[in-house]
Amino acid sequence: AMGTIQQYVQGLGHAARSNDGVMLSRMVSLRNDTPSGSASEITRHCGSLGGPIKQVASGHLLAAAQLAAGDVGAAFTQQIEIMKGMRRLLESKDKGQWLLKPLEVVVRDLRELAYRADDAAGRNDNTEAAMAEVREAFTNCLSDRNQDVTNTLKRGGLMLMSNLLSISFRLNNFAIVQSYIKMIESERMKEMFKNGRNGFSLADRVTYQYYLGRNAMFQADYTRANECLSYAFEHCHREAQHNKRLILVYLTPVKLRLGQIPTNALLQKYSLPQFVGISQAVRTGDLKQLKDELTTHQSFFVRWGIFMTLEKLRFIAYRNLFRRVFTIVVEPEAKPIVPLADLQTALNTLQERQVDVDEIECIVANLIHKKYIKGYISHSQRMLVLSKKDAFPLLKNVAAF
Numbered sequence: 061a062m063g064t065i066q067q068y069v070q071g072l073g074h075a076a077r078s079n080d081g082v083m084l085s086r087m088v089s090l091r092n093d094t095p096s097g098s099a100s101e102i103t104r105h106c107g108s109l110g111g112p113i114k115q116v117a118s119g120h121l122l123a124a125a126q127l128a129a130g131d132v133g134a135a136f137t138q139q140i141e142i143m144k145g146m147r148r149l150l151e152s153k154d155k156g157q158w159l160l161k162p163l164e165v166v167v168r169d170l171r172e173l174a175y176r177a178d179d180a181a182g183r184n185d186n187t188e189a190a191m192a193e194v195r196e197a198f199t200n201c202l203s204d205r206n207q208d209v210t211n212t213l214k215r216g217g218l219m220l221m222s223n224l225l226s227i228s229f230r231l232n233n234f235a236i237v238q239s240y241i242k243m244i245e246s247e248r249m250k251e252m253f254k255n256g257r258n259g260f261s262l263a264d265r266v267t268y269q270y271y272l273g274r275n276a277m278f279q280a281d282y283t284r285a286n287e288c289l290s291y292a293f294e295h296c297h298r299e300a301q302h303n304k305r306l307i308l309v310y311l312t313p314v315k316l317r318l319g320q321i322p323t324n325a326l327l328q329k330y331s332l333p334q335f336v337g338i339s340q341a342v343r344t345g346d347l348k349q350l351k352d353e354l355t356t357h358q359s360f361f362v363r364w365g366i367f368m369t370l371e372k373l374r375f376i377a378y379r380n381l382f383r384r385v386f387t388i389v390v391e392p393e394a395k396p397i398v399p400l401a402d403l404q405t406a407l408n409t410l411q412e413r414q415v416d417v418d419e420i421e422c423i424v425a426n427l428i429h430k431k432y433i434k435g436y437i438s439h440s441q442r443m444l445v446l447s448k449k450d451a452f453p454l455l456k457n458v459a460a461f
Contacts, residue, residue, distance in 0.1 A: 065097045069105045069117055076113040081158035088116060088142065088162050090135075090169045094124035112152060115145030116166075123173075136173040136186050142166050143193040150200040150213060160216040167194055167223050175230060184231055191227045194220055195240070202243060209251075209258040217244055217252070218264040225271035234275050241272075266292045266303075274310050277369060283456065285314045305330040313369045316342050317376065319455030334360050342373050345381025347411040350374060376455065378423055379432040381406055382444075383452045396435070396446035400424070403444065417442060431458050 068087070075083040086092055097105075099122065106118040123138035146166050149159055174190040198220040204213035221237075221244045228237045243249070252259045260268075273288030289311040296304050312322055312335045321343045327335050334357040341350035354361070354370060361367040382398075385406045389398050404420045415423075424444055427433045432455075434447035 063095060065095045065101060065105045065121065068095050068121070069108060072117050073109050073113065076154075079154065079156065079158040081161040084158075085161040085165045088120050088169075089165045090120075090124060090127060090139075090173075094121060096125055096128060097121070099125075112145040112148035115148065116142050119145060123169075127173075132173060132177045132180060133186070136170070136177045136190075139166070139170045139173050140189065140193060143170055143197070147193075147197055147200055150197065155204070155213060156206075156211045157213065157215055160213070160219070163197065163216060164219050167197070167220065170194070171223060171226065174227075187227060187230055191224065191231070191236075194223050194227065198224060198240060202249075214249070214252055215258070215260065217249065218260040218268050222264060222267040222271055225268070225275070229271070229274065234278075244268075262295060263297075266295050269295075270307055270310075273307075273314075277310055277314055278365075282314050282317045286311070286318055289314060301330070305332065308332060309364050310366065312339075313366050313373070316373055317369070317455070319376070338370060338373070342377050343380060345377045345379075345384060345406075345410065347374060347377055347381070347407065349410075350377050351411070375427065375430060375432060378407075379427055379452065379455075381410065382424070382427070382433065386446065386451065390446075396448055396451055398444045398446065400437075400442045400444060 072084065072087050074080075075087060102118055102121045102125070106114050106121070109117055119138045119141035123135045123142065126132075126135035126138060143166055146159070146163050149155060150163070170190050170193065174186040177186040178184055198217065201213040201216040201220060206212045221240060224237050224240055228234050245253075253265070269288040270292040273285045273292060276282075276285035276288060289307055293304060293307045293311055296307060298304075308326075308330050309332070312327070312332065315322055316339060321339050322335065324336055324339075327333065327339070334353075337349060337353040337356075340346070341353055350373065354367070358367065361370055382403055385402055386396070386398055389402050390396055400417050400420050403424065404415060404417055407420065407423075408414050421437055421439070421442075424433065424437055428435060428437070431453065433444075434449075434451050434453060435445050437443070438445055
């Protein structure tokens with residue numbers, strides 16, 4: 061516990077005067093205990109502080125009190141005040157990297173309160189207000205002219221960028237942050253991405269790549285999604301099992317789309333049994349199993365926003381099934397021709413709904429159009445005539461659905 065309000069205010073003032081960012085970050089976190097008191101008591105004690113830190117102290121004490129009383133909306137309003145105080149500190153003569161840790165905590169609490177308040181109200185007003193505040197802080201950090209690499213506020217840019225990306229997903233509007241992505245990846249910020257203690261922290265880079273990868277997945281840019289999410293997974297701290305699992309929820313559909321089947325051991329390690337059957341179905345081309353697995357785990361996939369991506373895997377399953385038929389029906393040196401009736405038989409054994417040859421022709425035409433198969437359909441002969449070379453291109457070379 062923090063003791064009395066007076067002790068809290070004195071401690072916060074000392075942390076600010078001594079540029080102790082670690083202590084300040086603990087004292088402005090809503091996850092930690094905060095002394096309680098009336099609004100008049102808080103105002104009286106905070107009067108001993110001056111400038112932006114007074115705004116931060118009173119805002120935090122009032123936010124904690126409102127939260128304890130169960131008024132999330134009022135707590136969010138106070139958290140906005142803390143953010144304004146933090147932004148004033150970012151523009152003050154005392155600014156420096158010591159402010160980045162407390163800023164990260166304040167932004168995290170701002171985001172969480174906004175989401176909770178909006179969930180209760182059924183709208184996005186608070187989340188939009190939070191985004192405006194984080195955007196201002198992002199501009200503050202990126203426009204810091206301090207040439208001292210060990211103390212530039214630019215180092216906080218990627219942490220704030222990741223928060224902006226999180227909010228944009230929440231608002232389902234990724235377009236609003238595209239210009240900020242360009243700013244963070246501009247030429248003058250390149251140094252910050254390079255390794256070294258003065259660049260962006262590894263944790264910030266992992267979070268950033270995670271959000272970029274998720275966005276690329278939703279844009280159907282699976283190669284880019286694979287790059288970003290793989291980086292996030294490989295560089296995420298090995299003990300951060302929860303975060304690694306979170307990354308895998310999005311990386312697994314991307315890998316499946318690119319023809320890379322995850323091992324059962326990996327899925328079991330990160331408690332993702334929902335993908336075991338789907339992976340098996342895609343690999344073998346078992347359309348019935350794929351449909352059953354999607355139905356069984358639908359609520360999980362919908363909750364994570366990946367159901368539509370997984371549903372599109374049926375094209376990969378068709379491709380893999382027809383490839384298996386091709387290897388059985390066509391001898392190594394023979395002409396690469398497969399009767400559509402053979403594809404029909406294979407498909408009808410692996411799904412409940414029976415299809416006729418016309419529907420098979422339609423499915424094959426679709427796969428050719430999507431470049432999953434190289435060849436053409438001989439309508440009169442009811443045959444699939446395949447390319448002699450690379451009849452089933454590697455999935456990673458097939459750009460989009």
